[in-house]
Amino acid sequence: MTDAKTQIDETVKANDVVLYMKGTKDAPQCGFSSRVAGVLNFMGVEFADVNVLADEAIRNGIKEYSDWPTIPQLYVKGEFVGGCDIITEMTLSGELDTLFEENNVTYSKDAAEKIREANA
Amino acid sequence: MGRKMNKTDEIRAKLAGAFNPRALEVLNESHQHQGHAGDDGSGESHFRVRLEDPVFADMSRVARHRAVHAALGADLMAQIHALALEISG
Numbered sequence: 001m002t003d004a005k006t007q008i009d010e011t012v013k014a015n016d017v018v019l020y021m022k023g024t025k026d027a028p029q030c031g032f033s034s035r036v037a038g039v040l041n042f043m044g045v046e047f048a049d050v051n052v053l054a055d056e057a058i059r060n061g062i063k064e065y066s067d068w069p070t071i072p073q074l075y076v077k078g079e080f081v082g083g084c085d086i087i088t089e090m091t092l093s094g095e096l097d098t099l100f101e102e103n104n105v106t107y108s109k110d111a112a113e114k115i116r117e118a119n120a
Numbered sequence: 121m122g123r124k125m126n127k128t129d130e131i132r133a134k135l136a137g138a139f140n141p142r143a144l145e146v147l148n149e150s151h152q153h154q155g156h157a158g159d160d161g162s163g164e165s166h167f168r169v170r171l172e173d174p175v176f177a178d179m180s181r182v183a184r185h186r187a188v189h190a191a192l193g194a195d196l197m198a199q200i201h202a203l204a205l206e207i208s209g
Binding site for chain 2: 031067080081082083085086090
C-alpha cells in the first residue's frame with residue numbers, strides 16, 4: 001500500500017465512524033459533504049472527519065482505497081458504507097439506524113425519526 | 121457525423137448499452153449548481169440518473185453504484201463533478 005492508503009487504513013480502523021469529506025464537519029465546502037456531515041451531526045453521532053481538500057494524496061488515495069470515485073465517503077468500523085446518495089437513502093429507510101445499532105455506534109433515534117418525518 | 125455527443129447523451133448511451141433498463145432517465149442538473157463548488161462553467165458538471173433494471177435486484181447499494189460507475193468508465197466519471205444515482209431493481 002502507498003503511504004496514503006496505509007494512513008487511511010489506520011484512520012478507518014482506529015475510529016468507529018469516519019467521514020472523508022470536502023471541508024470539515026463544522027465548515028463543509030461541498031453540498032454533498034455538508035449533507036452527510038449534517039445528518040451525522042444532527043443524529044448526535046461521534047465521528048472523525050478527514051478533510052480531503054487539505055491533502056491531495058489522501059484525496060486521491062481514498063478513491064483507490066474504496067474503489068469509489070467520489071467524496072464524501074462514510075466508514076463504519078473500518079467498512080466503507082457509501083457516499084451521499086446511499087447515506088441519504090439509508091437514513092430515510094432506517095438502514096443507517098440498523099447499521100449503527102449493529103456496530104454499537106451511539107446515535108439519537110429521535111433525531112433520525114425527525115429527519116424521516118421531515119422527508120416523508 | 122462525428123459530432124461530439126453531449127454528456128447527457130453519452131451517459132444515456134453508455135447505460136443503455138451496459139444494462140437492459142426498464143426505465144432510464146438522465147437529467148442534467150448543472151444549472152441548479154451554478155456558482156457552487158464543482159461548477160466548472162461547462163454546464164455539464166452535475167447529473168442525476170434514474171435507472172431501473174432487474175439485474176440490480178439482488179445487489180447491495182454499493183454494488184449498484186459500482187456497476188454504474190464501471191459502465192460509465194473512468195474517463196467519463198472523471199469529467200463529471202457529481203452524479204446522483206437512483207437505482208432500482
